[in-house]
Amino acid sequence: MTIKSLIRTIPDYPKKGIMFRDITTLIKDPLGLRLVIDQFTQRYLGPELACDVVVGIEARGFILGGALAYTLGKGFVPVRKKGKLPGEVVRQEYALEYGTDTVEIHRDAIEAGKRVLLIDDLLATGGTSLAAAALVEKLGAKVVEMAFIVDLPDLGGGRRLKEKGYAFHTLVEFEGE
Numbered sequence: 001m002t003i004k005s006l007i008r009t010i011p012d013y014p015k016k017g018i019m020f021r022d023i024t025t026l027i028k029d030p031l032g033l034r035l036v037i038d039q040f041t042q043r044y045l046g047p048e049l050a051c052d053v054v055v056g057i058e059a060r061g062f063i064l065g066g067a068l069a070y071t072l073g074k075g076f077v078p079v080r081k082k083g084k085l086p087g088e089v090v091r092q093e094y095a096l097e098y099g100t101d102t103v104e105i106h107r108d109a110i111e112a113g114k115r116v117l118l119i120d121d122l123l124a125t126g127g128t129s130l131a132a133a134a135l136v137e138k139l140g141a142k143v144v145e146m147a148f149i150v151d152l153p154d155l156g157g158g159r160r161l162k163e164k165g166y167a168f169h170t171l172v173e174f175e176g177e
Helices: 030-044 060-072 127-138 157-163
Strands: 008-011 019-022 053-057 075-081 089-095 100-106 115-123 142-151 168-173
Touching (some): 030 060, 060 142, 100 127, 115 127, 127 142
Parallel strands (some): 053 075
Antiparallel strands (some): 075 100
């Protein structure tokens, strides 16, 4: 069993021509979830990539980020869609295929100078990840690395992250599939 073998592909979702990579089949499997969290934990335990806090992007990044923060002995901070956080927030708008969206983080969520690991389930175009990184930086913190289970390299997210100077790590990729 591999991580990739536990990810379900749903053709034509949410629209025709899209091959949706569904990680719910991976994380519902106790061994699959353990494999993911163990691999991330081993990577981020060392001093080079050590972080002070784990930031997860709504919504699947909450599942992964919470578990990873626990195994690393760090705190967890959510990046949410607009209007979901109750306190004073910092916002970042980003482009979608058609239109824009906004993500937010609590203004007091991360102290300036802290090292942040940003995590989400999947890297596609990189828009949400870049917006989340901008939020972290608005608070004066530094993104050490971004982590994803899945990379879809054909959609260019990895290239966009590299162009902006961000390091990232993925566990599997689905290239042209």
